[in-house]
Amino acid sequence: MYKSEQLARSIRALIENGSWQAHSKLPSLREQVQRSGFSLMTVLNAYQELEAQGLVYSKEKSGYFVAGNLATQALAHHPETKLNAHIEINSQVFNYLKATQDEEIVPLGSAFPCSDLLYNAKLMQIIAQHAKRKRSYLNSDSMPPGNLELRKIIASRYSLQGIPTDANDIVITSGALEALNLSLQALTQAGDYILLQQNIFYGAWQAAERLGLKVITIPEHPQHGFDLVSFDAALNKYPIKVCWLMLNSHNPIGFTVSNEIKFQIAKLLHEHQVYLIEDDVYQELYYGAQKPLPMKYFDQHNYVLHCSSFSKTIGMGTRIGWVHVGKFSNAIQHLQMMSTLSASTLVQHALVDFLPSHHYEKHLRQLRLQLEHNKQVFYQFLKAHLSTQCEIYYYSSGYFLWVKLPEHVDSMSLYRQLLEYKIAIAPSSLFRLNTLTQNFIRINCSFNLNERIQQALAQLICCIQQAINHRSDSR
Amino acid sequence: MYKSEQLARSIRALIENGSWQAHSKLPSLREQVQRSGFSLMTVLNAYQELEAQGLVYSKEKSGYFVAGNLATQALAHHPETKLNAHIEINSQVFNYLKATQDEEIVPLGSAFPCSDLLYNAKLMQIIAQHAKRKRSYLNSDSMPPGNLELRKIIASRYSLQGIPTDANDIVITSGALEALNLSLQALTQAGDYILLQQNIFYGAWQAAERLGLKVITIPEHPQHGFDLVSFDAALNKYPIKVCWLMLNSHNPIGFTVSNEIKFQIAKLLHEHQVYLIEDDVYQELYYGAQKPLPMKYFDQHNYVLHCSSFSKTIGMGTRIGWVHVGKFSNAIQHLQMMSTLSASTLVQHALVDFLPSHHYEKHLRQLRLQLEHNKQVFYQFLKAHLSTQCEIYYYSSGYFLWVKLPEHVDSMSLYRQLLEYKIAIAPSSLFRLNTLTQNFIRINCSFNLNERIQQALAQLICCIQQAINHRSDSR
Structure with a gap:
């Protein structure tokens, strides 16, 4: 990692954890040189990088200032809860996933990191x-709850995070998707x-539809990612049995919710005796020094089922x-x-041999650095070329950028149009109900910005511009 | 294979396919020597082996005769269909499977062949x-319907059996269990x-219970395995949407249904427009020269979904x-x-590299021979030591023996008792409703009859004898 990247990252952490408030002045270049011990050039590069990411802005002759919270721009606030008794997202997702299977298609809509990484x-x-x-043929492991040694290793990783965990608390599944599905099936x-x-x-x-569940949604909070007020209101208003939430590196948006809010969520779960299925598949893909805590950490009363995988x-x-x-081991093994x-x-x-070795941690460290680097490169490219009528929401973890297009641009039409150019993006209708506006797209930026990817992004930018202009023309 | 085994097998085939009727006289030893070209000793050994298996019997000075059809003894005939609106087999199966996971337990109740084989x-x-x-990391295969080359290979194996099949007809699943479950879910x-x-x-x-289906059962036919009359009656009486059947190496009983009956089943499916989920996981474990045909072969109108795996x-x-x-590719991929x-x-x-090589066919040939050998050894041991009040049903495929105990012996109690000796068997209540008698057990005889297994069988025989005596004592 370049020194400038290192410095930029530590400043970003200060901004994101709220230590440095919006519109407060950054240390001057000279001050920063003294503080950090880096050269003036390094400090300048770091500040410019942060500026390119929209985290700081410069005023002539006054220096650099912390930008307004990115999320403030990002998430329009609709503080009402919604009841969606009937879900019909399934067929759309299926068609979407089938359409993007073709190896010739540039997979900017993929949910998985570039396999090379x-x-x-x-x-x-x-x-x-x-x-x-x-020994690999022996049958003893091929029954729920799965290989004992592997469960011990996973348990110890929880314990290291301050979540006392025993091998018996873990059930191994065919990916997180099965973990999430079995959990929901066991609870509802x-x-x-x-x-x-x-x-x-x-x-x-999809799971809600398949199991015939009634779905209540709460909107994201514009600043904090998770809206506690809506959450509390929903728990009061409806006989909710289970929540299914992502609070770290949220898919598709990307935010990570603060520990304070997680603590409050845990309190409300306990108060209302509601279970939580926590989807935490991106937990290892943070950029900062600390792995974000899962809800399980704040769960004193065993209301949380925490699901993750090695797929990402x-x-x-x-x-x-x-x-x-938690206490649902038997029920989940039974379903499996x-x-x-x-x-x-x-x-x-x-995995039993691989995980405890230093190789896995080394792999994770490299992966995080590469993802952070690639995401920044994507961000800078889009920031430089995408219409200013779009807003790009950059969070420092994972490998997604969530892009808000002007309201009149329909992301599904955009998706269809790009597919003709052999480019896939993820339109917002995959993640939210049709009753909401669909002017968002999720971009997978885990790839090296090679010529093929750069051409795809240029095409994406061009199609977005056309869609924007189309409205202007027809006025 | 010894020559005597080879001869015994060809005679057994003649008996089982009905060419040699019950109680008809076998060729004399001398005639058989002339016919077969084998030595007198070989012929004698073969006849004695068949006798040990209960397939023929000898009369002093008269020679050898074909025994009454094994299945006639085996399967009591209850020609009525049954409606079972509510199923509760799940918890019992779960407890059973959990109890037999322990590596210290002798797995005579296992559904899987000895892993060494x-x-x-x-x-x-x-x-x-x-x-x-x-390349193994690439994502292209990790979406339904699965690896194209593998699907081509599986398709060609069907085509070789006279079932024209294309790679697009195949969806790869996580074992046959997922194949069966997804099929049922797609159809009901x-x-x-x-x-x-x-x-x-x-x-x-379990699947029927989980999906909230109403279950109609038809009894096995004492001679043919499958009862066409009951089947037709059930299709006429109830609005049946789907059948789930095993017709080759039936689990737990072991019979294989004749082609003529399969043809009739296909006709009835078409007449009633009813789909069939065919569980054919033991298809490769036949002992004779010909792989038994699946129902798919007789399915001219695409009513059959044929499920199998490499697990066995x-x-x-x-x-x-x-x-x-069949025509449900999209629905099944969607669910997956x-x-x-x-x-x-x-x-x-x-598997793409392994299957087309001669190694797989060689492996299958060896596996079949070993299974046949081990099953015969088990059969002979049980026949020699088990109370004559029990009936052992031997079919020449797979690795199960289905044993009928006297009616007053409850197989579940026997199962519990044996578990204390660290021996697992499969009691009939795993396979049939509680409203029926439960005096059957399934024994996995894929193991070498080493000392440990022999002791376990001796213990099983002893416990059965005790249970039989217990009733006699209390009279």
């Missing part, structure tokens, strides 16, 4: 070694009420996820026994 | 090679009627199954996308 030669070497051992019956964020991973909508860190093809089951039985035993064995 | 060094070598290639809605065999793989009961041939840990989807996304891409890649 996930490739880990050491893990593959370990898998190859295991493939030579007869058809007709039950479930609470979702207004924008959320489409898997939540070592590859979706591994199909190994897990759920921290009826549906898929187990995840690949070979890969489970291999 | 499944181990294939060549496959593992191929997996190890693939684990060194970056809560409240629909489904038809099952009276005894069937517990996964069918190369290991349950592989978690690769498939469904021949919502639940598990895909099976392990690495293993899919490896």
